[in-house]
Amino acid sequence: MTRIHSDTEEIILLAAKEIFVRKGFDSVRMEEIAQLAGVNKSALHYYFRSKKKLYDTVFEAELLKFITELDLILEQDIHLPHKIEEFVSTYINFLFENPHFPLFILNELNNNPERGIRIIKEINNKYSTVTKQIGSVSEMLNLTINLLSLCTFPFICGPFISKVLFDNNVANYNLFLHKRKEEVSNLIIQSFKTINSN
Amino acid sequence: MTRIHSDTEEIILLAAKEIFVRKGFDSVRMEEIAQLAGVNKSALHYYFRSKKKLYDTVFEAELLKFITELDLILEQDIHLPHKIEEFVSTYINFLFENPHFPLFILNELNNNPERGIRIIKEINNKYSTVTKQIGSVSEMLNLTINLLSLCTFPFICGPFISKVLFDNNVANYNLFLHKRKEEVSNLIIQSFKTINSN
DNA sequence: GTCTATATTGTGATAGAC
């Protein structure tokens, strides 16, 4: 994690995060970040040298924070069904706070997989605790992918779903997503029980 | 749908689609498209006036093609479980052919929701047939979102999952995704049966 | 319709005063 040396540096980082997460890299102008931060454009170069370095600092810090949080839940010493409920609830709450986050990470992983993967591998030990709890690597993979899919995708499609299927009523869509927590947990736990009863 | 007037125009459109779908708008250079199409950069402006107009033509045609194909399956006159299997299989096959497609559409819907939504609404009549088959709008929403999530997300995360969880073995990951078709269908049908047995 | 050359513009980056 990059160390922060001054208040201005931190203000710039916060503004940069806000904008990069929402819009990616190429479509963002340095001027835009400077304005949101309330500093002169030159300050950005003074503190971070280049747009790329500023972006990289933001990306690496954000990804690290994110993976660490998920890993904390997954490595907890609790039974699997309870862990799944915990994960779904915590993760969906996080997504409500950071709705643009998944697309930001996914685009970056798509453009430049190596870096993101390095960071993830440093933290994540292949869901070791969860794998032991499930007993099968292949089933762990399906469970992990199902879990991430069902939680993340509705947020990635947020603007679309709320406008097409909820007649532009965002509040209704948010309510629906909160209620969905239980639906998602049940679906996953059910699939897990089906597997283990074989 | 835009009408095509000449061979050169069509060659340009194909090249533009290939590159825009993979990289979005801002990070693409006109020169890049011209080279892939094997034409002079000026030809792009001659046929499409501006980068934006070329991009718009590609986006609208691709989204229309995509929605139309999905809608065809959803409106088929077959029983719901069979329809779900059909949908999962057809859609996942489509994603194998067009792995960059979802992120392309999702980014565009995120940046500029209105246009995409207009196109979607023109084709899609709110899954009317499926809604009738399920009987409840709320359950239809969950089913639709679950279905799209479970199929699409593993492709959006493709580069990441194959490298982190499959030790960079893309073939193994593809095999896993093909096998997952059944898993996804079963999970959805199961959830549907649970609902209807209440 | 297709090419070369050039105009125009946007924006990342730097120099230098304060």
Added chain:
DNA sequence: GTCTATCACAATATAGAC
């Protein structure tokens, strides 16, 4: 450390010959 002014360059777009 912060500002203004300016550079440098890349990329879209156009003019005009053929």
